[in-house]
Amino acid sequence: MAKVPVQLTLNGTERAEFIDGGLTLLNALRDRFGDTSPKGGCHQGTCGACSVIVDGDLKLSCLTLAETCNGAHVETTAGLAADGIQHPLQRAFLDGFAAQCGFCTPGMIMAAKALLARVPNPSRDDVVEAISGNICRCTGYEPIIQAILSAARSNSQNAA
Amino acid sequence: MELRKNYFADERKDDLNEIGHSLQRSDVPNHVTGRTAFFADRTFPNLLHLKMVRSPHHHARIRSIDLSEAERHPGVVRILTSKDVPQNLYTILILIQVGPPDEHVLAEGKVRWKGEAVVAVLADSERAANEAAAKVKVDYEVLPAVFDMLEALKPGAPLVNEHHGQNYYRYDSGASRKVRFGDVEKGFAEADFVLEETYHSSPIEQAPTETTGCIVAPEGNDRFTCYTNTQAMFFTLDNASIILQMPGHKLHMVGGTAGGGFGGKVDVTVEPIAILAARLTGRPVSFIYSREEEMQISSPRAAETITIKDGVMKDGRIVARQVTGYTDAGAYSRHSPYGAQKGAAHYPGPYTIPNVWVDTWCVYTNRTPSSAMRGFGVTIADFALEVQMDKLARLIGMDPLEFRFINAYRDGDMKAHRQPTEGAALIECMQEASIAAGWPVAERFMKMSSKRREA
Numbered sequence: 001m002a003k004v005p006v007q008l009t010l011n012g013t014e015r016a017e018f019i020d021g022g023l024t025l026l027n028a029l030r031d032r033f034g035d036t037s038p039k040g041g042c043h044q045g046t047c048g049a050c051s052v053i054v055d056g057d058l059k060l061s062c063l064t065l066a067e068t069c070n071g072a073h074v075e076t077t078a079g080l081a082a083d084g085i086q087h088p089l090q091r092a093f094l095d096g097f098a099a100q101c102g103f104c105t106p107g108m109i110m111a112a113k114a115l116l117a118r119v120p121n122p123s124r125d126d127v128v129e130a131i132s133g134n135i136c137r138c139t140g141y142e143p144i145i146q147a148i149l150s151a152a153r154s155n156s157q158n159a160a
Numbered sequence: 161m162e163l164r165k166n167y168f169a170d171e172r173k174d175d176l177n178e179i180g181h182s183l184q185r186s187d188v189p190n191h192v193t194g195r196t197a198f199f200a201d202r203t204f205p206n207l208l209h210l211k212m213v214r215s216p217h218h219h220a221r222i223r224s225i226d227l228s229e230a231e232r233h234p235g236v237v238r239i240l241t242s243k244d245v246p247q248n249l250y251t252i253l254i255l256i257q258v259g260p261p262d263e264h265v266l267a268e269g270k271v272r273w274k275g276e277a278v279v280a281v282l283a284d285s286e287r288a289a290n291e292a293a294a295k296v297k298v299d300y301e302v303l304p305a306v307f308d309m310l311e312a313l314k315p316g317a318p319l320v321n322e323h324h325g326q327n328y329y330r331y332d333s334g335a336s337r338k339v340r341f342g343d344v345e346k347g348f349a350e351a352d353f354v355l356e357e358t359y360h361s362s363p364i365e366q367a368p369t370e371t372t373g374c375i376v377a378p379e380g381n382d383r384f385t386c387y388t389n390t391q392a393m394f395f396t397l398d399n400a401s402i403i404l405q406m407p408g409h410k411l412h413m414v415g416g417t418a419g420g421g422f423g424g425k426v427d428v429t430v431e432p433i434a435i436l437a438a439r440l441t442g443r444p445v446s447f448i449y450s451r452e453e454e455m456q457i458s459s460p461r462a463a464e465t466i467t468i469k470d471g472v473m474k475d476g477r478i479v480a481r482q483v484t485g486y487t488d489a490g491a492y493s494r495h496s497p498y499g500a501q502k503g504a505a506h507y508p509g510p511y512t513i514p515n516v517w518v519d520t521w522c523v524y525t526n527r528t529p530s531s532a533m534r535g536f537g538v539t540i541a542d543f544a545l546e547v548q549m550d551k552l553a554r555l556i557g558m559d560p561l562e563f564r565f566i567n568a569y570r571d572g573d574m575k576a577h578r579q580p581t582e583g584a585a586l587i588e589c590m591q592e593a594s595i596a597a598g599w600p601v602a603e604r605f606m607k608m609s610s611k612r613r614e615a
């Protein structure tokens with residue numbers, strides 16, 4: 001099968017790979033770029049575990065073709081901690097018992113990050129809407145909602 | 161966190177090191193950074209993908225299997241049938257004496273539920289495996305199927321599983337697991353009221369976000385490492401050892417990290433065939449359920465039908481309880497004989513009833529095999545018997561919470577399955593719940609204790 005070149009910036013680092021046409025961004029990230037933080041829970045766009053940020057927008061990487069991301073900036077949870085310092089969302093998920101089995105967590109954090117970039121001081125309804133595409137089977141969602149609201153508060157305190 | 165001292169204060173030491181403190185989960189730092197290694201986060205060169213061809217019928221005889229077109233599909237490396245499996249007949253709990261073996265790793269002669277594994281296709285890519293699997297031709301003779309437990313128990317019903325010889329699991333106590341305590345007929349004769357109700361539940365899928373699967377890597381010297389998300393590492397090891405006819409020291413199971421399970425990952429459905437595939441091809445093998453398979457193929461909580469007959473006095477005492485419970489195992493035993501047995505011991509609930517009669521049945525039907533899910537065997541039982549408690553309270557015009565105080569078990573009471581009650585705390589829990597819920601009960605109930613009965 002003919003290979004397609006894909007060059008993208010993954011968590012701030014320029015990367016390039018030759019991939020099979022039709023490969024999803026999820027499989028490209030996991031199998032070719034070596035970033036296994038996005039998870040494949042359904043491969044049909046319903047669970048949100050594969051959520052990543054592409055050029056600032058939240059995307060389901062299992063429904064995104066890797067070749068459409070040529071030149072894009074791709075962010076995943078693996079790149080969130082800068083120089084070993086946890087991101088406020090990571091801190092809030094840790095402190096708030098917002099992760100149990102951990103499988104939905106990377107996607108959930110990406111959904112939250114995309115929300116906070118757009119709405120720095122979200123309401124509870126904003127948070128519920130923002131994670132409505134991300135399924136968690138362990139927590140019952142409430143600790144996750146509280147963690148995202150808490151991260152937003154600590155962000156605004158830091159900004160003040 | 162507040163630790164209350166108004167209950168059992170004389171039994172408590174206050175040298176608690178962990179209780180009362182908030183502790184961070186040890187695995188969460190890696191969860192929030194995406195570093196936690198789930199089994200599918202490992203990759204190996206030359207990885208093969210296993211795709212299972214499954215039965216489209218609930219019950220059918222296999223006349224023939226034609227692999228010729230599938231074998232010619234580009235990328236296909238090998239296709240496995242029942243003949244390739246060293247010990248094809250197994251049952252998961254055989255080492256704890258739940259038998260006989262009643263299930264084939266790959267179907268042999270017959271399929272007994274829609275979704276049963278028939279043929280395993282191994283290919284260089286997931287896509288090639290899926291495409292080739294669609295080219296496997298299986299000629300079926302469709303047989304009558306039975307989906308309802310009570311229908312399955314009637315004379316003349318289609319026989320689901322020949323390894324049992326009848327459509328129920330035979331316990332050492334006979335066709336059902338039995339509890340006999342006191343004289344239930346005498347209790348009903350003495351009762352002011354008798355209430356009989358039947359409760360039904362459907363199968364429930366655990367639906368973990370990570371689907372069932374494993375990746376197997378050959379390690380040389382006929383040894384294999386199996387990275388799995390099983391919830392039952394030792395069932396997996398011993399069943400793989402039996403099915404593959406290989407000593408356990410050649411099988412290295414690596415697990416402990418599951419993206420949710422809730423009981424849905426205690427069966428042994430992927431590891432033995434994936435290890436066999438790696439052994440026969442010499443290549444690493446990945447076998448991961450699709451989301452569709454997770455929802456349709458992995459075993460759910462069993463459907464149950466429960467009939468509860470209670471004799472109750474006007475003063476609130478339950479004097480007799482008779483229960484017949486049916487657990488739908490689907491086509492194979494898996495963990496359901498054990499689940500049905502748990503139910504038998506559980507049906508009196510946390511109540512002291514002097515006359516109890518329980519029969520629980522584990523029934524075979526042509527439905528998806530059921531197995532473990534969060535408190536299987538007792539969760540649906542609790543639903544049924546607590547709804548029954550509310551109905552009984554209503555029948556005699558009593559507050560449902562006060563009704564439970566009257567019947568609550570206390571330390572020293574003999575339970576129906578002949579275990580004396582120890583360390584009961586139901587009354588104290590209900591006292592606290594009464595306050596928390598703003599559902600007051602009479603003073604005499606607030607003065608009750610699990611430790612002793614009132615004079």
